[in-house]
Amino acid sequence: MSEVNGTSVGRSRGSARLGYSFDIKLWKVTKTSRKSRPYRLRWVVGGQVHGNTFTTSALADSRRAELRQAMRRGEAFEIESGLPESEVRAAAEAAEGAETKPSLRWFEFCRNYVAGRWRTSAAKTREGMADGLAAVTLAMVNREDGVPEDKYLRLAFRWGIVPANAGQDPPEEWKSAYDWLTTADRPVIDLMDAEVFEDVLYRLGYRLDGKPAARETHKRRRRALNVALEHAVVTEELPENPLQKVRKKQVGSSDVVDPRVLVNAVQGRQLLTAVSYVGSWDRGRGRRLVAFYAVLYYAGLRPAEAVGLRLSDCRLPEAGWGTLTLRETRPVSGKQWTDSGERHDRRGLKAREASTDRPVPIPPLLVAILQEHLKKFGTAKEGRVFGNERGGVVGSSTYWRVWEEARRYALPPDRVESPLAGRPYDLRHACITRWLNAGVPIAEVARRVGNSPEVIHRRYHGCIDGHEEAANAKIAKALEEEGDDTA
Template identity: 80%
Template sequence: MATTADRPLGDLADAEVFEDVLYRVSYKLDGTPAAGDTYKLDGTPAAGDTYKRRRALNTALEHAVLVGELPENPLQRARRKHVGATDVVDRRVLVNAVQARQLLMSVSCVGSWDRCRGRRLVAFCAVLYYAALRPAEAVGMRWSDCHLPTTGWGTLTLRETRPVSGKRWTDSGERHDRRGLKSREATTDRPVPIPPVLVEILQIHLKEFGTAKEGRVFGNERGGLVGSSTYWRVWEEAREYALAPERAESPLAGRPYDLRHACITRWLNAGVPIAEVARRVGNSPEVIHRRYHGCIDGHEEVANAKIAKFMEEEGDSI
């Protein structure tokens, strides 16, 4: 029986609402992860808790379509979206090293010096550019997740993500949900090696601002979670400072997330194998290849040189 606290069934047609439903299907009522989907060797699904729940959800959704409560089964739509995704990264959003440094410097200039509005977010933006973190991963990062040696490379071991869901839709009543890493089991972490320049930036940040509540590396002026609206506003102002007017009106680094795209592209152009890039950023190699294949410089020239060398060895020359 429906109550006044229940959401209308028709809300499931909203993609964001349904994505949240799919996320919650993978957890038990006590907040612990349900057993993940498992598969037999012949490809047929086994009896994982999450699979059984999705199967029951699919049955209920099919009935809702049959009785006219929903125009289509959103679970089927989600599958089609996953299979046919064409979210290729636009090269126009990618910054080079000089532009990235200018943007980070401009972030520090946003707001008054005493309130530190921009300076608190320099390291936040830096982990997106130098370690390819997602913003929600940076929000949830803790001091205990950081290995910052005095010399050489360090490591960030990511364990959770804090996306904005709204107070009404989180178990804690906070605006930021508490989740495991994207596309991974809830208890799985992801170590990311970081270069000395980022190690130094984080050391300076922690020395100046300390840690926020729960030992988090980044926090607002009250020690709370950094809101998406906060870093978005700072980023928009920083772009105005750092970029020429025609650049500021272009898609170049239009979102903080574009710093992650720039980092991934740098690694690929440096020759890091796709599988290793995928491991560091928390995607599959297939996703990395699909999304960034148009951002890799010089691959045609390298391929042509290999073909020309082979043709020469075969004696196939003019």
């Protein structure tokens, strides 16, 4: 094998079958001036040039690696199509199977798939499935004249796959989009088409406005699609999972906590004080939530855990440390995704068995804050510690709005525009960082906040004070010892 502007193979292994050749030249990926598919891969089979263009360099490199693997296996390539013999054979088998079994349409497949997983899935999982498959759907409908706007296609899809809506007429504003989904969708087997699947990958990673989706959104959508495609393979709608052939783009981990979001002790107290000034004093919209943010900041609770906290879960002694025993979370989902028809699903603790709990020791300062809260406001419905003015569940929109107002009261204008404590969840980050900097072992921090030690180490390693200085001191000491040995 010789390398000429890429990879070249010429084998004298006897004549290849008619229409096939071992004379293959594979060139490197090049950049073109096209905006939509700017990366080009070309190769030559038996003197005939073949090529394809791709939206990303990663996709082009992945395809080049596949072709090179086929060359190394000694496969002949079909001169007319330029494809390795194994791919030609797989395409023929898929076509033969399609002749004997009509391919299921995409929307019907999604509806059946979601219905099968509905009973055993949490509301958040259902919503994640719907979001991921709705994004893919934009690539799995015919884009002819008259196609409804993408936003209506997504809304109609999310409505249509809810099992309770089967057989119902869609809302009038989505009717044309729903009709398009059910009549102009592609067969599932079209996912094996390279161009169709490339559009699928684009839809996973971009928002409707053309801007890149958040990394976590992309991961969640890709995960939802992967599970659906594995199901399609099991049910023999697809010969293989096309997503497994696509190399993931390697990017730096974005789940590492940004030190800029962390508040210090003074800022934390100022923010909690500012919360009490939000809203009218008589209705107490902000005052009701001071203790809510305090359990995030001093005990490291997740917001959904704080929402579900009950008085029976609290040990609040008159002096000394208390304990919060966490047993459930109340994550926010749309009403259409929950079995109860309410926005807040009732779930066990994250990443734990439904029957397990998590005791969290709390300092006397937080004990006093909770005692004062219960004295002023009492408990909400079901014995919950936190509730809205009507005793209902505290909504995420409520505690987000209050927090945004409190930041404007507590922080200077330049800090309001910064990432500092930009989300209520950042109070949990500040709590975890405080414990780590105080020298609490990672395993104990992980136990208290409901994470694994690996997650704590990965996410917070850049937020622990003094590590760089300690490492520098160790290196300096080693260098001094080396100098003494040399002398």
